[in-house]
Amino acid sequence: MTQSLADLILRPLLLPLLLLAGVAGTVIVGVNRNVSTAQQVTASQERLNLLTDIQKDVASLENGQRGYVITGQESFLQPYTQATADFQAHTEALRQRSTIALQQENLNRVVALMRLWKITSAQPEIRARRISLTNAADLVSTGQGKRQLEDLRTVLTEMQDREAERQKTAIDNNNAALQNVRLITLTGLLLGMGLMLYAALRAARTVQESVTFLSEGAQEIAAGRYDLRLPETRVRELDMLGGQFHRMAEAVQRREQEVEETTRALQNTNADLERSNRELERFAYVASHDLQEPLRTIGSYTELLGKRYKGQLDERADKYIDFTISATQRLKNLIQDLLAFSRVNRLGRAFGRVDTAELAQQVRAELDAKIGQAGASVEISPLPTVRGNTELLHHVFLNLIANAVKFRSPERPAKVRVWAERFNNGQGGQGWIYHVQDNGIGIEPMFFDKIFEVFQRLHGLGEYEGSGIGLAVTRSAIEQHGGKIWLSSVPNHGTTFHFILPDEAPQEYPNA
Structure with a gap:
């Protein structure tokens, strides 16, 4: 069945949009019940x-x-x-x-x-x-x-x-009830995004196949098969373009028949035919080339729709927006952190020389707004250049310094200090020990190992932001360098994280 390009793109999106609207309704019901x-x-x-x-x-x-x-x-x-x-x-x-x-x-x-x-x-x-x-x-x-x-x-x-x-x-x-709402919301969002992706891929495949048939047929017509009829596609606009090809082919064919009347007419007709063939080839090339742009546009706008979609509520539901923003943001942060954890653990990372002093200063600049808001001070001593992966070490410094500022004591201004010293275990292992020290709320010894596990939080959701993934990412990044991380802490006095980066870092991390 032939349909317009707009129908081909938008109609398959109706179901996922209705599904996402249902998810929004479920969230509203859950929020109302939670308030009650x-x-x-x-x-x-x-x-x-x-x-x-x-x-x-x-x-x-x-x-x-x-x-x-x-x-x-x-x-x-x-x-x-x-x-x-x-x-x-x-x-x-x-x-x-x-x-x-x-x-x-x-x-x-x-x-x-x-x-x-x-x-x-x-x-x-x-x-x-x-x-x-x-x-x-x-x-x-x-x-x-x-x-x-x-x-x-x-x-x-x-x-x-x-x-x-x-x-x-x-x-x-x-x-x-909140657990059910969370499950329904996550399932609905994933299913909706999956359906959108499926609809986008299906529309892209249909357009691509139609463009390919049209391009191949146009090339054959340009080669002289003027009686060739292009097969109908599922896109109305492309069928109209195929009809233009047919009319062009018929015109060329009529010109060839007129050439047989006289030699001069034949020469003129041949010239016209050559010119028409060149125009036909040029048109086929332009059509084939330019029709790829709508295909890329379809993919880009569909992806943008999937990323930017959110529930649209009427004015009577405005008072519920504040309740949904927090859960939505957590949820967003959770997904981003999961993606970060996945990226950190991906295969085949290349290692090279990394100036950790420059990297730590860059991280401090990224956190400048939070540091200023907290009234904290961050002191970074001279740090060495090591063999490692810049992206992984960026995660390490970002998570440790951000946590030091976040878990500050309300009784005193936050002070964070970063320094490194040479390490030699006497058994051939050499490298650098880094220390990130703060004067914050501290950690009980019973939680020293727990905090490095995924989704492990020591505080309620309303006390400190975060998803409990940062330190798991940090440990994974350090272990990929062949090192290890541990901590020492006195509750209500502060915490110091220590991690080792050995000199013999792997050339490439093969198996995360």
């Missing part, structure tokens, strides 16, 4: 905090009342009186935040038990103590007040346990 769950978790935490405050109020009431009974000093009734007011305020606040009937019922039990304790135990004991210690001791010895408070604390503990369970359930459901 976050509100539930926050409300639950507020109720837990209030339950804890009530526990403290009960303890203060009991301590104040017992203190007065034991000592008879009126000063002990001051915390008792304050705790009474705090208990009332906290229970009222909890009542306003309780959303289910069971919570209200249990809260009523707590208030009732407290009232019972005060009426039947606390206040009688206080009145008895004002008369004599013996009278108060007789009342305390019955153990009634203690039992009442134990019952009250039991109810509070049950309420805390149920609230904690509801909070955990909400968090678990939210994590599961």
